[in-house]
Amino acid sequence: MSPSSEALALLTPTRQAYALAGIGHVAIHTADPARARDFYCGLLGFAEARGKLLPHCGEHRLLETRSGQLVALCRAVPGPGLAKTAIHTAYRLSGPARAASLEKLRRRGTEIFTYKEDRPEEAPQNCYIHDPDGNRIQLVADPTLSGEGVAGIDHAAIQAIDLEWAEKFYVGTLGLDVAHVVGWRTEDYVRAEAWAAGKEQYLPGAMRLDKRYFAFPGQPTHRPRPNIQLYVRAGAETIAIYLEIEHRQEPPEEQLIGTPRIALRLARGRLEDVAAELAKEKRPFAGPVTHAAGSPFGRSLYLKDPGANFLEICSD
């Protein structure tokens, strides 16, 4: 009567969880690492991790949060059209720390964006800015926190050309839990209509205007829809995966190490398990790579997800 179904099983992890402890670091692009460092440290409250560098990040400045999570500001040309996408990184701060950062940003003349959130738990966190290179930043006030500075990375939002592939990879292969989905319910379409009518503002990339499959005479040729989204939980952090709005140039297929990149921390001793699973799934990866002394972590696997986003899985 109730055969378990593959597609439904994908909504819950089908593999043994690998004790992925969350996001360890992110690498983002900047045309000028020193200028970006000044922005992140001077206005947002990051600390520069002096004397530390991350493997395979090219020329970069390294920032540290209170949790120990790292942000590498890598010298590279930020991708075109970034502002039209939902790609962003969210950082967690105490309420007073976020208020202090926002005040500094306002005095500097930095535009602060507020959007209607499509993930309920982010509703009080609708506070976005752009860094000098156009990377979108979300500042998340955590009521459980106190103190100054940036407490940690809260979530990272990326894009994929196929959300079903993304689900198979992040949930099926890596064993992450689904935290939320958008675009699967009528209420999401009702909100898209409100967005198209100019009644509500959403994060760029959260809604889309696609041509109709067919249109009756007199009917609009395009219609607003939610952009399909999948949120997966890695430890205390979340990765938000949005369907791409437009095609983008992907890195060469054989390139497995690159930036921008999200690194997931893994419990010691499990890297081989993940490598075996990736091999079984025929997903190319590089490593395990053993890092030189002085690296913040000991070994890493490098790969791309099915959406060609660079990933790193690192452990002590």
Added chain:
Amino acid sequence: MAALESLNHTAICVHDLIESTKFYCDLLGAVPNSRSLFQIEQARAGVVIFQSVILEDYLLALTVAPDFMPMPPEDQLRGAHGFRHGFVVPKKRFDEVQESLRRHGVRFEGPVDHPDKGPFGQSIYFKDPSGNFLEILWRRDENPEDNRRRRYVAVE
């Protein structure tokens, strides 16, 4: 006159694709077939979001309604709100189906006895989570020796 062979599939509107897919698959025993709108090409082509499921040999495309549909009162379990899908089970599994619905907290009306001379034996009536009417019945003219399942013909 068109020489139609059989009814092939139905696209029905639902309000929650996850809830509906779980209902049809986990409760009624359907098997997921394919999804649409999860790829950029499909989205740009304006394809609607659906999850197709195969119930025995019949395909249902569970399609997310772009607006909330007026639905019959919650306590109305039997009717035809535009349409009703009726599915057949062997008589020997009819009690098992009812027990499964009870176990999953799905309210149903029946079993309702049909006229002795008709092809239908008994039916139960209920709704899916979005309010679409459903019926499960057994037929008096079933051949208890025939355990074949008709092969599904894909519509893709």
